[in-house]
Amino acid sequence: MAIPIETLSVTMRGVTHALTVISLPDRRKRSSQRKAWVLVRAVEQLLFDVSSRSTGRFADHLARMSMGDGVLVAERSAVASGVLQEEELSAGAHTANTPLPAFVPLH
Amino acid sequence: MRLLVDVEARARVRKASICPLTILVAALTHHGRCDATTSILTACNKLPKRWAQELESEANARADEVDLVLEEALHESEECEEHADVDLTHELLMTVLPYEAEEEDTAIISNSALNPCPQLVVDQLIAYEQHRMAPFNRHRAGGQVVTQTVESDKSNALRWLGYVTVHQRQEPSLELFGHPHVGAWTQAWMEWLREQGLKSSTLAVYCNQVIAVSGYALTIVEDPSSCPTDELLNLRKQAESLAKQERLFQPKNKNWLSWEAAQEARVACVDAYHAAEGNTKQALLRDCLILSFHTLQPPDRALRARASCYTYLFSH
Numbered sequence: 001m002a003i004p005i006e007t008l009s010v011t012m013r014g015v016t017h018a019l020t021v022i023s024l025p026d027r028r029k030r031s032s033q034r035k036a037w038v039l040v041r042a043v044e045q046l047l048f049d050v051s052s053r054s055t056g057r058f059a060d061h062l063a064r065m066s067m068g069d070g071v072l073v074a075e076r077s078a079v080a081s082g083v084l085q086e087e088e089l090s091a092g093a094h095t096a097n098t099p100l101p102a103f104v105p106l107h
Numbered sequence: 108m109r110l111l112v113d114v115e116a117r118a119r120v121r122k123a124s125i126c127p128l129t130i131l132v133a134a135l136t137h138h139g140r141c142d143a144t145t146s147i148l149t150a151c152n153k154l155p156k157r158w159a160q161e162l163e164s165e166a167n168a169r170a171d172e173v174d175l176v177l178e179e180a181l182h183e184s185e186e187c188e189e190h191a192d193v194d195l196t197h198e199l200l201m202t203v204l205p206y207e208a209e210e211e212d213t214a215i216i217s218n219s220a221l222n223p224c225p226q227l228v229v230d231q232l233i234a235y236e237q238h239r240m241a242p243f244n245r246h247r248a249g250g251q252v253v254t255q256t257v258e259s260d261k262s263n264a265l266r267w268l269g270y271v272t273v274h275q276r277q278e279p280s281l282e283l284f285g286h287p288h289v290g291a292w293t294q295a296w297m298e299w300l301r302e303q304g305l306k307s308s309t310l311a312v313y314c315n316q317v318i319a320v321s322g323y324a325l326t327i328v329e330d331p332s333s334c335p336t337d338e339l340l341n342l343r344k345q346a347e348s349l350a351k352q353e354r355l356f357q358p359k360n361k362n363w364l365s366w367e368a369a370q371e372a373r374v375a376c377v378d379a380y381h382a383a384e385g386n387t388k389q390a391l392l393r394d395c396l397i398l399s400f401h402t403l404q405p406p407d408r409a410l411r412a413r414a415s416c417y418t419y420l421f422s423h
Contacts, residue, residue, distance in 0.1 A: 008150040008151060009150060010146045010147050010149075010150040011146055011150075012142055012143060012146040013142060019147065019150060021128060021151075022125070024125075026127065035127045035128065035129070036127065036128040037125040037126065037127055037128065038125065038126060038128055038131050039123055039124070039125055040123075040124035040125065040126050041123065041124065043126075043131060043135075043147065046143050046146070046147055047135070047138070047143045047144065047147070048143075049143075058134075059124065061134055061138060062126065062130065062134055065133070065134055065137055067126075067130050067133065067134055070126055070130040071124050071125070071126045071130075072124070072125050072126070073122050073123070073124050073125075074122060074123050074124070074125050075122030075123075076122075092123070093123075
């Protein structure tokens, strides 16, 4: 089944950025409710203009607000544990023209 | 469109943190308004209402315009934000209403108070007074209040008891404020008061006072858990909401004129001009011109709508 992916246009100071939103069920919870997800790194880039390696500022901000638990790390082990499916991981990683940016551990 | 991609890193992506949009929205809102948060939330179609209002207000200010309704809404949301971190129920119990009971409303129902007042109720009202005015009282939510507040609560309690005694056939006692049917009785009472022509702002104040007395009643009834305080809070919220609607149609400033009154002033001025002679006529001419300038054209917003309407008509 195709994974629903949407690209939002974020216009900031005259420049338009593409922000990818991917729809996945949150299998960490019993209800497995489908949610829209965004890349933490992409938000960090937009919010703090961190163009080089991640400094984890947005993740820190989430942690300060006690929302750090809401973040899901999309990686191979998440597939193994059943939180993500293979096609979901690959869809997120290989979205046309909007590949996932590098993730430097934030936690 | 610039892609949010770290090109060098494409090949070595092993994992990425993703976060639900709902959390992102909450985090960005908490982060505060700036170019980035505004842009992202706008793109997500989740821009907080207050931010949108602020942006509109700033745009108006840049264009040397003022939208009074918008400024009023901003002012109201500012007041709401002060209590944003407080639980709504607790806030409702603790918040003083921004209204006062209208004197004429109180006069309409002056005969409905419980009379004669049984000794039991008198004693309970004295106890209530001590309950509200003691500097420290572990059973009371909120601080101590002044005599005026307690007296007002007591008068309202007697009106409520007067209604409940007559219409609901109950033995008068403050314990009735902690009764499982207090919500239904208060609703019936408020409906009756509305039929008598009382304003919603007065009803909101009365309901708030019922909640205050109910808070005391919960300390004297056997089963306080059966008292539906939430029903009373609902009634208060509804009365407050109606009061806000009523307020919209009231003049915001006593010095403001309605559009109709402004037209009447212009007509009166023109009549006076025609009737006057000599220097007075010259002075009135100036007034006529100023009044006509301000009243013979539609208000600003209507002007915009009409202008676009005319543009449409002329272009078709």
